[in-house]
Amino acid sequence: MSVESGDGEANQPGGPLEIRLLGPMAIRREGADLTLPGSRKVRSLLAYLALSPRPCGRAQLCDLLWDIPDDPRGELRWCLSKIRTLIGEQRVITQGDTIRLDLSDCFIDAIEATAAYQHGFKTQSLSQLRSLAALFAGDFHEGSSVERSPAFETWLLSQRRRLRDIHTALLEHMVQRFPPEEAQTYLDRWIQLAPFDLRPHELLLMSLAKAGRFREGEEHLEATAKLFDAEGINARSLRDAWQTARTQTDETFRQQRPGASTVAASSPPETESLLKEPRRASIAIMPFNELSAVAVPGGPSDALAYDIITRLAKLRSFHVIAQGTMFALRDRHHTVDETARLLGVDYVVDGSFQRVGDRIILRVELTEARTARIAWTEVFERRVADTFLLLEEIGSRIVVSIEREVETIESNRALLKAPNSLDAWEAHHRGLWHMYRFTKSDNEQAQRFFERAIGLDPTFARAHAGLSFTHFQSAFQHWADRDAEAELAYRAASQSMMVDDRDPTAHLAMGRALWLRALHDQSVSELQQAVELSPSFAIAHYSLAFVQSQSGDPxxxxxxxxxxxxxxxxxxxxxxxxxxxxxxxxxxGSFEDAADWGVKAAARPNAHAHILAIAALCLSIAGRLSEGKSYLAMIHDRYPAYRLNDFISAFHLPPTDQALFRQGAQRLGFE
Structure with missing residues (x-):
């Protein structure tokens, strides 16, 4: 590791360094503002490196900010020299071809806000919450747009949306915790920040009704309904909330807990912030109905519901209603349909939890709200002694099943619509439908749909990851030039990570792209990151198996x-x-077992030429030549141009293992 030297004398930090990114960029040392460089690219590079959770490659940074300059690396070095002068030379760290900033002793407002959000605002005192709210002086990195830098603009838009969501969640929490007079201030800020979010409007209407200010409530309702109508948003629930607030009795309010704030006491339960655009599917996990003779509040059934909500949220594939909302709704005994209407979600998961003797019986259902159809149901049974297994294994199975069923429903629905009418979410799922057909023509179709999704929503990380996988397939299957497709797979994966580096599919895409470049260790590292972000991400576990089975740990x-x-x-x-x-x-060296598993793989739907070749070669290595030749005949029939070199070049097998497969091919007459 080295510290890069720059031209000119560096400003060594003489005290605490603060980097303000929420609003226009500002850098302060001991409370004094430093003069920022005039170059937007210098400031933007500093913002990107300040938030990057890992070292960044020089090529990635050049692609990020420069549109085919004459000397991108020279311009990057110039920008880094300006950053050294600003924050201190020793803070710019290089290792190999990567760059990172050591800001561990600095205060960065965006990182502080993110950390508070991740730890939970409930752990903050009122004074700490006020300080957090004061950090938000505007949009992230305000006034920093960089012309002809689409990769940076995509990252910037994603960060702004993420931090705006954190700001919204903070204001919502403060409205619920603060005394009425102060809470009103934060409620007004919440409405300004999220004018199309139903919840702050509902809270305001209820607060006005409770104070007897009905005229103001009517005026706010009509103005908001007009605003919603102009955006195509249904304001019916807002009108219903106002009607309910006006007809509530004094007795209802007296039953509220002592000391509750005016706004919080009359508010509906907390719900997860759902962006109206771009659209994503939304899901609510209802606490399981405890059927046991002795229910245990906060026991295994509640723990399982919490676990499922957390795991689904980590997938980042759709909006998940917060657990606080769902457990607050439990005592209201809403049906699945009522819950779906109240929360405005697309899917609801509910079920029951029962202890019978030494057994635990869990029943789970996934309901599609639009049709009230049960899309998936399952019954799990375990011994009481296996409670921890229930929380781990069964919780993971439920999460994966829910994701797969929702994906199937959304893909099938998108198939019924005209391609030019699809929104980004629908185009993405139409792409998934084609992607999993594993044919050259379907792969090309999938590319077009992912590109459409990206065009409609450049911040859709999963669409970038899907596009990366189609290029991975083209390279792996030899459907196009391998090197060119490998580069496209890497670029799309990089875009996915720039959009949302907490999305496990972004790291999955990057892991596969790095494997195409024969960078085994880096590939495994990215795939392990995908698993850490979402332990229930089945394809990430499979991709680790794919990479390790060839050149890693078998x-x-x-x-x-x-x-x-x-x-x-x-x-x-x-x-x-x-x-x-x-x-x-x-x-x-377990050749017989390998042959059996190869046969199982070849029997699965959509098994392509490489899979049939694995079955044929494993059978030959195990000495089962007649069976191996039957699979070879199948390959010749389906893929006449397929040759042994296609198999060898597709996989990254060590020379000794390559020799073993070549021997198996020779016995079969497979050239």
């Missing part, structure tokens, strides 16, 4: 393959999970 590959199958036993990539296990077993 024992780890088998564990990862088995775990991915346990999480998602009907996954569209099941053939890959089985085939990865077969490759790992060959490398471990």
């Amino acid at each position: 024992g780890a590959a088998i564990l990862a393959a088995d775990h991915s199958r346990a999480l998602s036993p009907f996954d569209p990539l099941l053939f890959g999970m089985l085939a990865s296990r077969a490759l790992a077993l060959v490398r471990l």
